[in-house]
Amino acid sequence: MIKVGICGALGRMGTKIGGLVTESPDLELVGGIDLKTGSFYGTEVYESSRIDEFLKEKKPDVLIDFTIAHASVENVKAASRNGVAVLVGTTGLSDEQRKEMEEAINGKIPAVISSNFSLGVNIFWHLIREAAKQLKDYDIEVIEAHHHFKKDAPSGTAKTIINIIKEEAGDREEIYGREGMVGERGNEIGVHVVRGGDIIGDHTVMFAGNDEVIELTHRAYDRLVFAHGVIRSVSWIHQKPPGIYNMDDVLGFNN
Numbered sequence: 001m002i003k004v005g006i007c008g009a010l011g012r013m014g015t016k017i018g019g020l021v022t023e024s025p026d027l028e029l030v031g032g033i034d035l036k037t038g039s040f041y042g043t044e045v046y047e048s049s050r051i052d053e054f055l056k057e058k059k060p061d062v063l064i065d066f067t068i069a070h071a072s073v074e075n076v077k078a079a080s081r082n083g084v085a086v087l088v089g090t091t092g093l094s095d096e097q098r099k100e101m102e103e104a105i106n107g108k109i110p111a112v113i114s115s116n117f118s119l120g121v122n123i124f125w126h127l128i129r130e131a132a133k134q135l136k137d138y139d140i141e142v143i144e145a146h147h148h149f150k151k152d153a154p155s156g157t158a159k160t161i162i163n164i165i166k167e168e169a170g171d172r173e174e175i176y177g178r179e180g181m182v183g184e185r186g187n188e189i190g191v192h193v194v195r196g197g198d199i200i201g202d203h204t205v206m207f208a209g210n211d212e213v214i215e216l217t218h219r220a221y222d223r224l225v226f227a228h229g230v231i232r233s234v235s236w237i238h239q240k241p242p243g244i245y246n247m248d249d250v251l252g253f254n255n
């Protein structure tokens with residue numbers, strides 16, 4: 001049995017993942033961490049400042065983090081101190097926070113970090129890479145839409161998309177929305193963020209050329225798509241050597 005702990009246990013993703021862990025025959029949910037205490041599928045939720053205690057008492061093999069950027073860095077540091085593998089889905093980290101997290105991981109514990117754990121988005125990223133490679137001269141715009149409560153913008157998935165486009169189509173300036181006399185379009189990626197209602201997560205990349213437009217879109221209809229990718233990653237990361245891995249590694253695309 002692989003023992004699993006979840007940071008952000010009482011949140012939207014934490015509860016979805018917790019549900020799947022309890023249904024998985026090879027996994028055992030040992031508890032959670034959150035700002036509030038409580039119970040979670042019959043296990044205890046510890047207050048976040050007690051994370052070291054949690055890791056020592058409950059001894060998870062894998063710690064999953066879906067919280068908020070600053071908390072995620074601290075949770076990964078605690079996992080590293082206690083030799084526990086991590087899966088990080090939290091987005092919105094600054095470059096400095098990402099560096100701090102990587103320093104805590106490297107040479108110490110195995111970690112899968114991904115801005116999107118859904119199988120569909122990981123395939124979508126490959127489709128975008130291929131299109132960007134072939135359509136370097138097209139104007140490229142990225143549009144993402146999420147629910148009312150999302151705290152970071154643009155989404156982590158959109159940031160990954162922007163990096164892929166830059167890798168394949170060359171460096172471009174990111175332009176966030178447009179307003180007023182903006183002049184002729186330059187060598188840029190337009191980025192447009194929509195927030196509203198209960199939209200789970202929509203991403204579109206538009207490649208606009210002369211007389212034609214290609215749009216690639218992924219829409220998530222249930223957070224279970226992310227949670228299923230997390231569950232797949234738990235079994236994969238267990239007992240891997242220390243290092244930072246991504247979903248391409250989990251899905252076998254790097255073999």
Ligand SMILES: NC(=O)C1=CN([C@@H]2O[C@H](COP(=O)(O)OP(=O)(O)OC[C@H]3O[C@@H](n4cnc5c(N)ncnc54)[C@H](OP(=O)(O)O)[C@@H]3O)[C@@H](O)[C@H]2O)C=CC1
Nearest residue numbers: 008011012013034035048067071089090091115116117226
């Ligand atoms: N990679 C992926 O596939 C996906 C990533 N995400 C990302 O996951 C993160 C969480 O999303 P979501 O579940 O919707 O957010 P929620 O706000 O629903 O859940 C986050 C939970 O973490 C709690 N929390 C806040 N601070 C701490 C802390 N210091 N220690 C422990 N827990 C803490 C929150 O408490 P409180 O509510 O009291 O603040 C909340 O219960 C976001 O960054 C989101 O972008 C989301 C979906 C998929």
Ligand SMILES: O=C(O)C1=N[C@H](C(=O)O)C[C@H](O)C1
Nearest residue numbers: 091115116150155156157201
């Ligand atoms: O906050 C969310 O909800 C989501 N966050 C991730 C992101 O920022 O890309 C993944 C997904 O789109 C849902």
